[in-house]
Amino acid sequence: MRILVDGATLSKGGGVAVYVKNIVRNFSSRNEIVILLKDKKSASFFSDKKNVRTAVMPFYSVFTRIFYEQLIIPVYALVIKADALFLPKQYAPLLRTSKIISTVHDFVPDKRVSGENFLTRIYWSLQYNFIRKRSDGIVFPALLVRDEYEKRFKNLGRKKSAYIPDGFDNYKKRDVQKEEFILIPSTIKKRKNIKLSLELALLMRKDYPDKKIVVFGREDSKKLVLDIKENYKDVDFLGYVSDGRAEQLFNDAFIVLYLSSREGYGLPIAEAISLKKRVVAAKTKLNKSIYTDMPIYYNLKRTLKENYPSISNKLKEGVKYEEKTRGWKDAGEETELFIESVVR
Numbered sequence: 001m002r003i004l005v006d007g008a009t010l011s012k013g014g015g016v017a018v019y020v021k022n023i024v025r026n027f028s029s030r031n032e033i034v035i036l037l038k039d040k041k042s043a044s045f046f047s048d049k050k051n052v053r054t055a056v057m058p059f060y061s062v063f064t065r066i067f068y069e070q071l072i073i074p075v076y077a078l079v080i081k082a083d084a085l086f087l088p089k090q091y092a093p094l095l096r097t098s099k100i101i102s103t104v105h106d107f108v109p110d111k112r113v114s115g116e117n118f119l120t121r122i123y124w125s126l127q128y129n130f131i132r133k134r135s136d137g138i139v140f141p142a143l144l145v146r147d148e149y150e151k152r153f154k155n156l157g158r159k160k161s162a163y164i165p166d167g168f169d170n171y172k173k174r175d176v177q178k179e180e181f182i183l184i185p186s187t188i189k190k191r192k193n194i195k196l197s198l199e200l201a202l203l204m205r206k207d208y209p210d211k212k213i214v215v216f217g218r219e220d221s222k223k224l225v226l227d228i229k230e231n232y233k234d235v236d237f238l239g240y241v242s243d244g245r246a247e248q249l250f251n252d253a254f255i256v257l258y259l260s261s262r263e264g265y266g267l268p269i270a271e272a273i274s275l276k277k278r279v280v281a282a283k284t285k286l287n288k289s290i291y292t293d294m295p296i297y298y299n300l301k302r303t304l305k306e307n308y309p310s311i312s313n314k315l316k317e318g319v320k321y322e323e324k325t326r327g328w329k330d331a332g333e334e335t336e337l338f339i340e341s342v343v344r
Contacts (some may be wrong), residue, residue, distance in 0.1 A: 003027075003339060004082035004098070006073055007035040008060060009089050010042040013218045013240050014187050015267045016105065018170055019141075020088045021045050024052065026332020031340075034080060036073065066123075069093055083343050091127040092134040099343050102131045103139040106264025107148050108191070113262065115190035115221075128152070135159065137342035139335060141166045141265050144286050162338040165290070166265050167328030168274035171247040177275070179254040181214045185246065185268045186258065188228070189220040193259040193282070198232050199304055200257060200280065200311075207312065211254050216241045253277050255315070259298055263287075269295055274325050278318070280311060294321055 005024060009016045024046065027033055033052040037043060043054040055076075060068055070093045077085045078097035085093075088103045108114045110124035131138065132153045137160040140146035146163060150156045182201045186192045194215065201213045216238040219225045229237055241249070250256070256272035256279045266287060272279035273294055281287050283297035296314045298307050 001031045001083045001340065001343060002081060003031055003033050003084045003086055003336075004073070004077045004080065005033060005035040005086045006069070006089060007042065007054075008038045008057065008065070008068070010045065011038040015265065016089055018267055019103070019105070019166060022167055022170060022328035023088065023332045023335050025049065026329045027052075027336045028333070031336065034082065036076070071095060074098075084339050086339055087135075090131065092130045094130060094134055096134055099136045100134055101137040101139065101339050101342055102135040103141070104128075104131065104145055104149060104264075105141060106145055106262070107152070108262045108264065111262075113191070137161065137338065139164050139338060141331075142286060142290060144289055145264055160338075160342050162334070164331055164334045164338065165326055166267060166270065167331045168270040168325040169327050170267070170271050171250050171275060173275050174248075174251045178252040180212055181249060181253045182208075182211045183249055183253040183256045184213070184215040184258075185217055185249070185256065185271075186215075186260065187218045187220050188215075188224050190224065191260060191262050193261055193300075194224065194228060196304070197257040197259045198228070198235065200259070200298070200308070201235075202232075203304065203308055204255070204311075204315075208254065212236060214238065214249060216246065216249065250275055250277065255280065258282070259300070261300055265290065270325070273321055276319055276321060278315060 007020050010020055024033060024035060029051045035052060035054050036057050037054050038057060038060045040056055046052040046054060057068060069091055074093045074095040074097045082098045084099045084101055086101050090102060090104050092100050092102045109116050110121045110128060132155060140161060140163050143163055182204055184197045186194060188194060205211055205213060214236045218240050250271055256268060256277050258266060258268045259282045260266060261282055263286060269279055269281045269291055279295045280298050281295040283299045296311055
């Protein structure tokens with residue numbers, strides 16, 4: 001079987017890039033995988049996979065993206081005789097030239113509370129409706145997202161779908177771990193609550209003065225980036241970093257702060273748990289459903305002053321995680337089996 005994968009998001013970093021990389025890397029050798037990339041650098045993720053070949057999409061940009069998604073990629077699928085088109089970035093083309101399998105991570109971008117502009121919200125609303133009409137199979141990493149799809153569109157029973165949770169083990173646990181950083185790993189956008197995380201970090205550092213506050217992640221909101229740099233001088237702001245650097249930062253973290261109010265999965269929470277790191281997460285229905293009582297929760301309905309005593313006490317107690325957490329190997333194998341089931 002030949003599976004064509006849209007891997008354009010790999011060059012941007014962020015949660016979906018982590019998803020694409022780890023899912024494809026954990027596909028078996030029984031199928032031929034062709035992954036489309038925005039640039040040649042991303043091909044290095046798959047250099048050790050003999051059954052994976054890559055192709056670069058020329059002139060791919062925010063302006064040409066919709067033409068690639070709706071026309072060029074499905075035509076390419078036809079040309080190479082792909083049996084399945086796997087689309088991890090939650091969309092589906094109107095032109096169907098092979099079986100279409102879409103992943104739906106969340107329904108955040110088409111909502112006003114997402115902070116996205118009007119045109120971006122329209123774009124995502126269209127994409128969700130294209131998935132409803134054109135996809136042959138849907139992967140849901142979170143049950144709550146699957147429930148929301150079912151409420152919105154009412155047609156889930158007529159499609160093949162699978163609940164396949166993400167893995168936790170994106171980063172390898174190093175033999176020697178330091179506890180140097182109060183770490184805030186996040187794409188820089190409003191709903192991620194970066195400034196609230198920084199205020200919590202500054203309060204925390206009064207109790208732990210030897211810890212450095214470090215923020216890293218893709219810079220989606222330039223305005224917010226400038227605001228952070230101007231108003232939080234005693235913070236190391238690294239921007240986008242390589243996988244190797246991110247792995248080092250996570251391993252050497254004292255605690256990871258991730259207070260995003262709206263997510264589809266919240267991978268930094270999983271990554272911190274996998275490395276046995278303390279983590280403070282927003283108390284949301286989604287986080288509770290995925291991570292149960294493993295993180296220290298921050299109640300977004302309360303003030304920082306009201307939250308901190310409980311957080312401080314739990315910090316002193318240390319981590320209490322399960323010995324075995326979900327692996328990307330399982331997620332990759334289950335996704336490949338699901339794609340095969342849709343084609344057959």
